[in-house]
Amino acid sequence: MRHVEESDVLRFSPCREIVYTNYRNKEKTEERALISEEVTMPVIIDGEERGALIASxxxxxxxxxxxxxxxxxxxxxxxxxxxxITDGRALVTLTKEGHEKPSCPVDRLGPVAxxxxxxYGSLLDSLSAAHHSSHGVHEGALVRKGGEMLAYAEDIGRHNVLDRLRGIVEEKGIDVSDVMLIFSGRVPQSVITKVHGMGLHLIASRALSSALGLELADKLGITVICGLRPDSFRLYTHKERISFEQ
Structure with a gap:
């Protein structure tokens, strides 16, 4: 595995070494391994607790x-x-005036070869130190058509990966009209809802989807690719976005 340095685009999940008992072939040994770290953090909006994060x-x-x-x-x-972020809490302060919710970004992705x-089948494996060390995190990357990686996130929870990426998109003002999501986790209805909320039109995951996930993706105009590997994938919805011409 090549070594990848952290950067403004790449933020890795920390791991902690533990001692555990390994039982194999009727033999017991004491061994060491890395496991993913996890925190619980309340979210306070204008002084009122409105939720909690359980995350890397x-x-x-x-x-x-x-x-x-x-x-x-x-x-x-x-x-x-x-x-x-202070004292184990996330403090969110809102502006006094309200703003209109922005419309969904126009689809400028076009046919992707x-x-x-x-x-992108091995992209996530090439990045995550925590995944290889602990096998305890999900991963996601936003890639512009043509190969430019704009953001990467990993977390113990697959939904947190998507929320992290959305936070990066919003804070940095990233135009996602021609951006794809490369993802490690399953693609049920809840994941499609978050993908739509980010304004994305294509998700390519190493894992599989659910029937309701595909139904919602079809309705929302989202292309779903699953079982992504360096030499293969399964295309389920809105197939017009993928070109098979050589």
Missing amino acids: PQDLYHLTIGYVLAEGLVRTYADIESVV AEEICS
């Missing part, structure tokens, strides 16, 4: 932004005056 402890700032927006606790990013989709 890195970059809680962007996770909080994505969480309050995805859960409908705050209407738009423009309504957020500040987010402060099947070969380009396959090229």
Whole structure:
């Protein structure tokens, strides 16, 4: 595995070494391994507790932004005056004036070559140190058509990955009209709802979807690709976005 440094785009989940008892072939041994860390943090909006995050402890700032927006606790990013992570709490202060909810971004993705989709089949494995060390995190990356990676997130929970990415998109003002989500987790209805909330039109996951997830994706105009590997994938909905021409 190549070594990848943390950056403004890459934030990795911390791990902790533990001692455990391993039983194999009738033999007991004491061994060491890394496990993913986890925190619980209440979310306070204008002095009132409105929810709680159970998540990996890195970059809680962007996770909080994505969480309050995805859960409908705050209407738009423009309504957020500040987010402060302190004393194990996320303190969100809202502006005095309300803002209109922005419309869904226009789809500028266009046909994406099947070969380009396959090229992202090993992207997540090439990045995550925590995944290889603990096998305890989900991963997601936002990639612009053509291969530019705009954001990456990992977390013990797959929904947190999506909320982290949404927070990054909102805070950095990323145009997602031609952006794809490369994802590690299953794709049920709840994941499709968060993908739609981010304004994305294509998700390509290593895992599989659910029937309700595919039904919702079809209704919302989202292309769902599952079983993503470097040489293959399964295309389920809105197949017009993928080109198979050589």
